[in-house]
Amino acid sequence: MSYNFETVKVEIADKVAKVILNRPEKKNAMSPQMHRDMTAALDQLRYDDDVKVLVITGAGNSFCAGMDLKGFFNELKGKDPAEYDRITRMATEWRGRTMRYFPKPTIAMINGFVFGGGFSVVEGCDLAIAADEATFGLSEINFGMFPGGAVSKSLANTMHSRDALFYGMTGRTFNGKKAAEMKFVNYSVPLAQLEAETMTVAKEIAGKELSALRATKDGYRFSLEMTWEASMSYTAAKEQEVFMAQKGGWLENGIGNFLKGDYKPGLGDQGAAKKK
Ligand code: COA
Numbered sequence: 001m002s003y004n005f006e007t008v009k010v011e012i013a014d015k016v017a018k019v020i021l022n023r024p025e026k027k028n029a030m031s032p033q034m035h036r037d038m039t040a041a042l043d044q045l046r047y048d049d050d051v052k053v054l055v056i057t058g059a060g061n062s063f064c065a066g067m068d069l070k071g072f073f074n075e076l077k078g079k080d081p082a083e084y085d086r087i088t089r090m091a092t093e094w095r096g097r098t099m100r101y102f103p104k105p106t107i108a109m110i111n112g113f114v115f116g117g118g119f120s121v122v123e124g125c126d127l128a129i130a131a132d133e134a135t136f137g138l139s140e141i142n143f144g145m146f147p148g149g150a151v152s153k154s155l156a157n158t159m160h161s162r163d164a165l166f167y168g169m170t171g172r173t174f175n176g177k178k179a180a181e182m183k184f185v186n187y188s189v190p191l192a193q194l195e196a197e198t199m200t201v202a203k204e205i206a207g208k209e210l211s212a213l214r215a216t217k218d219g220y221r222f223s224l225e226m227t228w229e230a231s232m233s234y235t236a237a238k239e240q241e242v243f244m245a246q247k248g249g250w251l252e253n254g255i256g257n258f259l260k261g262d263y264k265p266g267l268g269d270q271g272a273a274k275k276k
Pocket of ligand 1: 070113
């Protein structure tokens with residue numbers, strides 16, 4: 001199954017949606033249309049029962065070359081303030097909020113260039129796996145700007161201050177291996193193995209229970225901003241939510257089958273880890 005938008009392609013198989021930023025001739029720079037398309041694609045994927053995990057990647061040799069410097073800045077800034085504001089809001093919303101709190105896990109599969117605003121796409125995803133050969137750069141300083149919009153906050157969320165400020169101030173590039181060393185991505189693999197590796201992880205996660213996956217994300221992300229007491233109260237409420245969503249499944253079958261001796265949850269989920 002697939003959906004096609006003007007600048008975004010979605011391919012769905014085995015409960016995993018591969019979401020492809022699709023302007024390879026422009027290195028997948030985010031044009032106003034791409035922000036509209038990603039907003040629409042994420043809305044459709046949110047409610048698609050055939051999809052449990054999203055893998056975001058780029059067509060060609062680029063993941064995302066950041067904001068479209070021509071179609072966004074050059075053609076809108078100062079010329080059409082209302083449209084500039086509208087697209088800015090859309091651009092920060094889908095990366096900064098929709099993806100961060102998306103009800104399904106998201107994985108960035110980084111196949112090539114990541115510049116400027118592309119950092120926010122990576123940061124908006126729950127997990128990130130990069131090609132060793134990928135090229136990352138906070139290039140804004142090279143044209144006399146700084147990582148604006150959602151990017152500064154993305155850096156503060158996922159990079160150590162020394163790394164964020166070093167690369168933000170020098171505009172130097174770094175590769176996927178370095179991104180992994182800095183923990184901006186989970187890990188990196190040679191480009192030739194990137195798709196197989198990422199899809200293995202995506203399918204593994206797609207085999208888990210969706211309400212528990214969502215609670216894993218929400219529990220982590222919202223707890224970051226909560227006091228201890230608020231977080232305890234929130235996760236107690238979440239536990240009830242998951243219990244009701246599964247009609248008690250984790251207690252009856254999950255824990256129940258362990259207690260019957262059917263499998264060992266410490267070693268994998270049911271089916272994958274039968275009691276030895
Ligand atoms: N915005 C608009 N157009 C972009 C773009 C961007 N962010 N990044 C690449 N493109 C366009 C190029 O202008 C070129 O268009 P053209 O064929 O009409 O001339 C096309 O994509 C291919 O890019 P090109 O520069 O020829 O490819 P390359 O492999 O030599 O270099 C990059 C690739 C990504 C290193 C280089 O294009 C670049 O530095 N882009 C700007 C990245 C950036 O600073 N992004 C931050 C934005 S906040």
